[in-house]
Amino acid sequence: MTAVTLETRNLTKTFGALMATTDVSFRLEKGARHALIGPNGAGKTTFINLLTGVLKPSDGSVMLEGKDITALRREGRVQRGLVRTFQINQLFAGLNVVESLALVINEREGQGWRWLKPAFDAPGIDDEIAGLLSDFGLDSVFDQPCSALPYGKQRLLEIALAVACRPKVLLLDEPAAGVPEADRKEVMSRLAALPADVSILLIEHDMDLVFNFANRISVLVAGALFAEGSVEEISKDQRVKQVYLGGAAHA
Amino acid sequence: MMSVREKRQSATAEAVRSVMKRHGRWSRLEIGFWLIAVAAWFLLPGEHLILTEIVIFAILALSIDLVLGYAGIVTLGQAAMYGVGAYASGLLSIHVTGEPLTGLLVAALAGALIAFPTSFLLLRGADLTRLMVTLGVAAVLHEIANQASWLTGGADGLQGIAIDPLFGTFEFDIYGHTGYAYSLVVLFILLLLARFVTASPFGYSLKAIRDNPLRASAVGIPVKARLVAVYTLSGAYAGIAGALFTQTQQFISLDVLSFQKSADGLMVLVIGGTGYLYGGLVGALAYELIQDALSSVTPQYWQFWLGALLIAFVITGRDRPRQLINSISARISRPRQPGRLDAVTVADKGKPT
Numbered sequence: 001m002t003a004v005t006l007e008t009r010n011l012t013k014t015f016g017a018l019m020a021t022t023d024v025s026f027r028l029e030k031g032a033r034h035a036l037i038g039p040n041g042a043g044k045t046t047f048i049n050l051l052t053g054v055l056k057p058s059d060g061s062v063m064l065e066g067k068d069i070t071a072l073r074r075e076g077r078v079q080r081g082l083v084r085t086f087q088i089n090q091l092f093a094g095l096n097v098v099e100s101l102a103l104v105i106n107e108r109e110g111q112g113w114r115w116l117k118p119a120f121d122a123p124g125i126d127d128e129i130a131g132l133l134s135d136f137g138l139d140s141v142f143d144q145p146c147s148a149l150p151y152g153k154q155r156l157l158e159i160a161l162a163v164a165c166r167p168k169v170l171l172l173d174e175p176a177a178g179v180p181e182a183d184r185k186e187v188m189s190r191l192a193a194l195p196a197d198v199s200i201l202l203i204e205h206d207m208d209l210v211f212n213f214a215n216r217i218s219v220l221v222a223g224a225l226f227a228e229g230s231v232e233e234i235s236k237d238q239r240v241k242q243v244y245l246g247g248a249a250h251a
Numbered sequence: 252m253m254s255v256r257e258k259r260q261s262a263t264a265e266a267v268r269s270v271m272k273r274h275g276r277w278s279r280l281e282i283g284f285w286l287i288a289v290a291a292w293f294l295l296p297g298e299h300l301i302l303t304e305i306v307i308f309a310i311l312a313l314s315i316d317l318v319l320g321y322a323g324i325v326t327l328g329q330a331a332m333y334g335v336g337a338y339a340s341g342l343l344s345i346h347v348t349g350e351p352l353t354g355l356l357v358a359a360l361a362g363a364l365i366a367f368p369t370s371f372l373l374l375r376g377a378d379l380t381r382l383m384v385t386l387g388v389a390a391v392l393h394e395i396a397n398q399a400s401w402l403t404g405g406a407d408g409l410q411g412i413a414i415d416p417l418f419g420t421f422e423f424d425i426y427g428h429t430g431y432a433y434s435l436v437v438l439f440i441l442l443l444l445a446r447f448v449t450a451s452p453f454g455y456s457l458k459a460i461r462d463n464p465l466r467a468s469a470v471g472i473p474v475k476a477r478l479v480a481v482y483t484l485s486g487a488y489a490g491i492a493g494a495l496f497t498q499t500q501q502f503i504s505l506d507v508l509s510f511q512k513s514a515d516g517l518m519v520l521v522i523g524g525t526g527y528l529y530g531g532l533v534g535a536l537a538y539e540l541i542q543d544a545l546s547s548v549t550p551q552y553w554q555f556w557l558g559a560l561l562i563a564f565v566i567t568g569r570d571r572p573r574q575l576i577n578s579i580s581a582r583i584s585r586p587r588q589p590g591r592l593d594a595v596t597v598a599d600k601g602k603p604t
Contacts, residue, residue, distance in 0.1 A: 052469070078471035090466035092459050094526075098270055103459050104470045106452035112472060115453035120271035130264035134256070139263045143270050165470055 003030040004066075005199045006051070006082065006169045011060035013046055013223075020046040022224040023060070028169060028199050035202045035210040038220035039243065044203050045087075047220065048171055052084050053077050064169065079108075081168030085161075087177050087203075089154045091146035097157060098142050101129050104164040128164075136160040136190055152183030156190060163194065170194070172202045176209050188212065211235065219243075275450040280580040284529070285439065292432055299427035305535045306434040307495045310441060311512075312520040312531025314488035319517075320525035321449055322481045323461030325378050328385030329489050329516050331369070331392050332362035334508030336490025338396065341409045341497045349415040351423075355437065355494050362490020363483045365392070370482035374475045386510065393508040408504040412497060423499060430499035437495060438532075441488060445528055448484070457481055461526075518561060529576070 006028040013021040020043050028034055038044055049055040051062060053074040061070040064082055072080070092100050105125055106112060120126070133139045136156045141149055146157060155175065162170060172191070179187050191213060194200065204210050210217065210231075217234040219227040227240050234240055291302055311333055318324040336358035343357050365388075372384045396403045403409055416422045421429045448454050459467040460474050468474050497503055506512060515538075523534025541560065545553035 073473075074468045075471045075473045078469065084469055086466070086469070090463050090469065092462040092466065094462045095455075095458055096270075098267055099455060100459075102271075103452065103455035107456060107471045111452040112456050112477075113453055115451045116447045117452065118275060118450055119452045119455045120274060126268045126271065127264050129267050130260050133263050133267070134260045139259065139266075142263065142267060161466070161470060 004028065005030045005032075005064065006201070007063040008051070009061045009063065011047075011050055011062065012058050013050055013055060014058045020223050021050060021057070022222070024220075024223075024225050025060075026218065026225060028201055029216075030199055031197055032199045032216060033202070033214050034200065034216045034218065035204055035214035036218050036220060037204060037207075037210060038226070042220045043223035044220055045173075046223070048084060048173060048203060051171060052082065078165055081166070082171075083162045083165045083167035083169070084171040085158050085173055085175060087173040089158045091154060091157060091161070093147040094145065096143050096145050097133070097138055097149070098129055100146060100157065100161060101132055101164050104161055105129070108165050132160050132164055135163075135193070137186060152179055152186065155179050155183070155187055159187075159190065167198055169199045169201065172200060172204075174204055174206075175202070176204070176206055275446070278580045279583045280576065281529070284532070288435055292428075292435070296426070296428065299431040301539060303427045303430040303434050303495075303499050305539050306431065306438050307492050307499070308516070308519055308535035308538070309532040310434075310438055310492035310495065311489060311516040312523065312534055313438075313441060313445060313528065314485045314492060315516050315520050316525055316528060316531055317445060317448075317485040317488060318482055319520065320527070320530065321454065321461060322457045322478055323464075324373060324478065324482065325381050326385040327382050327510070327513050327517060328369075328387070328389035329485075330508050330510070330512035331385070331389040332365050332486040332489035333493040333496075333512060333516070334389075334392060334396070335365050336362045336493030337497045337503050337507040338403055338409065338493075339490070340494035341412045341503050342402070344412050344414055344497075345409075349413050351414055351417055351433070351498050354414070354498060355491050358490040358494030358497075359487040360490070362486040362488070362493070364486075366486020366489075367479065367483045369486075370479040373482065374478060386513070389508060389510065389513055393505060393510075396505055396508055403503075403505075406505060408502060410502075412501045412503070414498045414501060423501070427499065434495050434499065437491065441491065442528060442532075445488075449528065453477070453480070522561070522564065524576075527576070533576070 004027045008024055008026045011021055011024040011026070012019070024047065036044060036047070046055065050057050053072060053076075057070065061068050063069065064077070064080055069077055069080065069082070092103075095103070099119075102119055102125060105128060106114075106119060106122060109122060111117075111122060133142050136159065138153060138156060138160060141153055146154065149157065155178075159172070159175060175191060176184060176187050188209060202210065202213055214231060217229065217231055218225060219234065219240050221243050226243065227234060227237055229237070291298070295302065311329060314332070315326060315329050318326055339361035340354035340358040343354050369384070369388050372388075373381050376384065397405055399405070400407070414423050417429060417433055421433075423429050449457075456467065456472045456477055459470070459472060460477060464474050493507060496507065519534040519538050520531050521534070522537050523530035523532065541557065542553065545556050549556060
């Protein structure tokens with residue numbers, strides 16, 4: 001059996017009387033390419049927020065590499081290798097691409113409290129940044145402010161910032177959302193080229209991307225795990241078609 | 252043999268290094284600015300009092316820039332730390348020692364001591380909450396100073412401040428010759444320190460928090476702890492500004508803790524521009540010059556015109572001074588490295604949104 005990197009046990013979140021997440025026990029295997037799908041309002045975002053520590057669960061626990069991280073703060077989870085991207089780009093508008101990547105790398109290396117040392121002095125940081133720039137096709141815009149990048153490049157930087165954290169588990173929240181058709185291919189191929197040992201959970205609406213990228217799919221409906229299986233199993237599952245694929249076609 | 256990809260990557264690394272090298276370099280404009288400030292000591296001996304006032308104002312604005320320009324915390328209560336620094340150094344001179352450098356140190360600690368607990372109140376709220384909390388803390392301290400007249404002299408002001416000569420040699424004279432030189436050196440040291448801080452990993456994490464606190468925490472930055480740290484540092488800066496005021500004026504009134512003081516500090520910073528450290532200096536200078544010009548033209552209505560100017564200025568774009576300085580700076584630097592980055596930054600900032 002393969003090792004599990006991220007696991008939730010009976011994870012539950014209630015807002016008043018509303019059950020946003022109901023008793024979700026979920027496992028992400030090491031090196032997985034796992035997709036989480038579900039109709040609008042299924043609780044995907046709440047689930048991500050529970051995993052990353054934005055929300056505190058009402059019940060249940062989150063385990064990363066066998067350790068309980070339920071009580072850990074956001075940044076503590078990131079330091080342990082649980083990193084996310086956002087559906088809507090969350091960049092550092094006033095900084096340029098190199099500065100953004102450098103500050104993430106400094107933070108990862110535990111340099112964030114150094115207050116008299118120049119930010120770009122760490123040995124090897126230039127080569128690492130150059131590597132990230134070429135991995136994500138950002139070489140041509142490396143000295144431009146994040147806010148001035150074309151949307152497709154912003155999307156790639158969104159992912160590059162997360163990868164710069166050297167994640168063990170990467171949560172990709174609709175990475176292709178809003179990307180113009182011309183840039184889609186690039187975003188998808190950059191995603192496919194992510195290091196194999198990083199376990200990835202992809203939250204996505206776009207079935208095309210899900211079927212191309214993932215080898216395992218979980219379906220979330222009304223806050224609960226509705227089905228889970230290989231891409232083939234899920235794509236053939238009549239119940240899933242009914243609640244999700246069918247529903248989406250009419251939406 | 253290097254592959255095409257490797258070649259490209261090493262070219263990128265080279266370009267990245269050149270961008271990194273440009274960071275933190277002294278621009279000619281910056282050097283020129285300091286040369287003029289020093290020259291003013293020799294060439295304008297009759298203006299040293301007003302220049303001292305400008306420098307102290309600049310330090311207060313610099314302390315606000317650290318939190319507003321770099322960490323995105325709006326504040327209307329910087330006078331809390333400024334005033335406490337002023338009183339701390341004044342009381343020290345009366346009861347313990349009149350040695351000025353000790354006074355600066357004590358004032359820095361006093362400012363930090365007020366800022367540290369206050370910062371925890373700033374962590375939960377958004378901008379409006381922060382405005383009110385900073386305002387409230389300053390108002391509370393103002394009233395405490397007013398009531399504790401046995402200690403502070405209350406509304407009559409603190410009497411009997413006596414500052415020893417600097418290094419035992421230089422008396423604080425009534426023309427402000429010593430005062431200006433002393434304040435300018437302190438400003439230079441504080442600015443130098445701020446330059447290091449803002450170019451450090453810590454400084455960049457603040458900019459990340461300012462631009463996007465959500466993402467900052469999602470890349471592992473402990474947002475709250477960093478905000479506490481920078482607010483405390485800013486409190487020390489404001490405390491030092493207050494001590495300089497005490498030592499050069501040798502008198503303190505409740506004004507040092509007033510809302511007006513906080514508002515003026517913020518206004519000066521906004522006039523000069525936030526987030527590049529020199530905004531406070533430029534703003535304080537501009538503010539004094541405008542005030543001087545207006546009050547000689549219309550002695551009765553200068554505050555009306557000052558207000559009108561401020562409104563016009565903010566409406567037309569408060570990034571203008573910074574843009575102007577960037578473009579002048581780019582022009583007088585050698586065009587060896589074409590200022591592509593600066594050009595883009597300026598063009599972007601100029602866009603109406």
